[in-house]
Amino acid sequence: MPTRSAPEPTSAPPQRGRGRFAPSPTGPLHFGSLLAAFGSWLLARHAGAEWWVRVEDLDPPREQSGAIDRQLRTLEAFGLVSDGPILRQSSRDAAYRTALDRLLAEGAAFECWCSRADLLATGSVHHACLSGPTEGRTPAIRLRIPRGAIIGFDDAIQGRIVQDVGTEVGDVVLRRADGYWAYQLAVVVDDAAQGITQVVRGADLLDSTPRQVFLQRALGLPTPDYAHLPLVVDHEGRKLSKSLSALPIDDADPLPALRAAWRAMGQDPAALAQVADVPSALDAARAAFVPDWIPSGSVALHNTGVAIAP
Known part of the structure; x- marks a missing residue:
């Protein structure tokens, strides 16, 4: 997915609202990142809002070369494409x-x-x-x-x-x-x-x-509305970014990870069980999504059945 350079952003949100996902280019997207991206996208769509991507590249010593391009390609493989220009914080x-x-x-x-x-x-x-x-x-x-x-x-x-x-x-x-x-x-x-009106991110x-x-x-x-998704942890209860389980998700075969993220948010597995491709999965997820079912506590990675890249 090509990275678009953002013009000076506007403070006026659309009447329907605007959510966002803001990854840091410190490595490939792992399952916890996917959960944040998918969850923020679902909650934005449920509210009839736009969904934007922002790059939080404020800490050059921690960044990995090429990480953001890989992250954006992974998001695109999962059908999660920004509705607006992608803003890089390094330009701000x-x-x-x-x-x-x-x-x-x-x-x-x-x-x-x-x-x-x-x-x-x-x-x-x-x-x-x-x-x-x-x-x-x-x-x-x-x-x-x-x-x-x-x-x-x-x-x-x-x-x-x-x-x-x-x-x-x-x-x-x-x-x-x-x-x-x-x-x-x-x-x-x-x-x-x-103009972000809805901030959805990890707990x-x-x-x-x-x-x-x-x-x-x-x-x-202004203060946006906040929603903090359950934290995905490994078998020892550690956050994925601090764990060996923080392996990249498999963007060559997105459906297993999408279904796993769907289950991690407490949603009905049957809603995505029969879908054959990513667009169908996202359409089904939008139709079946129930925000009140999202758990507030942490979710163990081994209970999600997530597929990760080799």
Whole structure:
């Protein structure tokens, strides 16, 4: 699938809404990635919304050459094709800088010179910069989050979520000391810029959502609806990205993995049992999909019958 260069995104979502899937180019798509992509596509289609793909390429040291092209080809093999231009976060430096400059000017963000050792001394929850400017060291930029900053939101799958962001998380990094943009800032800026109204992703990112809501409010940006899909784990209960089970899915034979992802979302296996090709599977899935059946807990990979590439 060719990668299209995105123009400057618009903040105006379509009247019917817009969902998204945002992979990082750190390797091939594994089954947990497919579940996030398929689940976000299904929930978008169920709501009559568009579904867009965004590339979260903010961390060059972790990226694999050619990974995003392979990911996009895999998505295409599974019939999951973006409805809009594919945005690469690596092209968004100016937008992130504008947001950061605003937060700094308003006193909502500040330079932080703390080292990892400094943070360990505070239990890794940052509430105040313990170090001043240090020669040879570049500061990180953090979002100022006071103790007692309690954020709550209703997740479509996980239910009501409430977190004291100030006490439990502390001041969030917006730009790292190595100069790279932090995920928390980029995702908030880009969701607003692209008019995303529905964020569907894995439950491993559930804990990040309250701090993103706090940042949305600090920047005066809208808060989309959230749904966090069950996390797929290996036989030892480890997230797939940290497991040897994180092998690439077989895009030469997509139907077994699609059926496995369908089952992992608690859907009726019979709905996809007789389909002969990917377009028929997606049509059947759209017709039979019941969002309320999606489980909130983790799903074991060995219970899905997933097919992975050799």
